[in-house]
Amino acid sequence: xxxxxxxxxxxxxxxxxxxxxxxxxxxxxxxxxxxxxxxxxxxxxxxxxxxxxxxxxxxxxxxxxxxxxxxxxxxxxxxxxxxxxxxxxxxxxxxxxxxxxxxxxxxxxxxxxxxxxxxxxxxxxxxxxxxxxxxxxxxxxxxxxxxxxxxxxxxxxxxxxxxxxxxxxxxxxxxxxxxxxxxxxxxxxxxxxxxxxxxxxxxxxxxxxx
Numbered sequence: 001x002x003x004x005x006x007x008x009x010x011x012x013x014x015x016x017x018x019x020x021x022x023x024x025x026x027x028x029x030x031x032x033x034x035x036x037x038x039x040x041x042x043x044x045x046x047x048x049x050x051x052x053x054x055x056x057x058x059x060x061x062x063x064x065x066x067x068x069x070x071x072x073x074x075x076x077x078x079x080x081x082x083x084x085x086x087x088x089x090x091x092x093x094x095x096x097x098x099x100x101x102x103x104x105x106x107x108x109x110x111x112x113x114x115x116x117x118x119x120x121x122x123x124x125x126x127x128x129x130x131x132x133x134x135x136x137x138x139x140x141x142x143x144x145x146x147x148x149x150x151x152x153x154x155x156x157x158x159x160x161x162x163x164x165x166x167x168x169x170x171x172x173x174x175x176x177x178x179x180x181x182x183x184x185x186x187x188x189x190x191x192x193x194x195x196x197x198x199x200x201x202x203x204x205x206x207x208x209x210x
Contacts, residue, residue, distance in 0.1 A: 014081040015059045020052050027070040029053075035061035036078065042103050060096065 013019050018039070021029070029038070030045040035058040038046040046053075055068075061080045068076040 011076055011078045012081065013057045013078055015057055015061045017057050019055050019057065019078065021055060021068070021076065022052055023048060023050050023070075025050055027075075028072075029075070030069045030072075031055070031078075032067045032069070033061065036066055037099070042099060042106065058096075058099075 011019050023029075026047070026049050028045070028047050031037070034044045037044050037056055037058065038048070039054040039056055040046060040048070055078070057078070057080060063080050063082040066078040066080060067074060068078060
């Protein structure tokens with residue numbers, strides 16, 4: 001394995017080896033040959049932060065110069081050497097299978113991460129619903145207590161109202177009795193007054209004759 005910093009414009013490597021690129025700023029990197037790929041993305045392009053990043057020279061790479069671009073500007077040249085064709089062919093097949101497996105694993109991992117996020121989101125919703133349920137149960141308990149208090153108050157007021165109705169009925173009976181008594185009293189008074197006036201008149205007339 002060859003470890004080189006991208007302080008020079010030319011990097012020498014062979015199929016199956018790895019090289020390091022040292023970025024001082026974030027950049028979108030791209031290799032013009034897909035036989036070279038970044039270990040972080042398993043692709044020939046990547047958006048990378050500052051720091052060291054590894055590139056894998058695939059066993060299926062043909063000899064020659066491979067250009068690395070940073071934000072579409074030439075950044076480095078990787079000169080790939082030559083290996084024994086028979087060994088290179090076998091190694092290339094193995095590496096392609098490994099690369100395929102890694103991509104499948106990465107895809108599976110991303111799916112698992114997505115499922116994990118969905119699960120966490122579902123758990124958060126469940127916790128929220130549980131909190132709302134507890135609050136509703138507390139509110140329902142308070143409403144039941146309030147209902148019982150209001151029911152007791154209603155029954156008490158109903159009894160008081162019934163007592164007052166009975167009292168009003170009694171008072172109405174008393175008023176009617178007093179009204180009848182008053183009518184009798186007025187009639188008696190008028191009768192006595194008329195008798196008194198008649199007696200007075202008769203006495204007066206008799207005294208005039210004498």
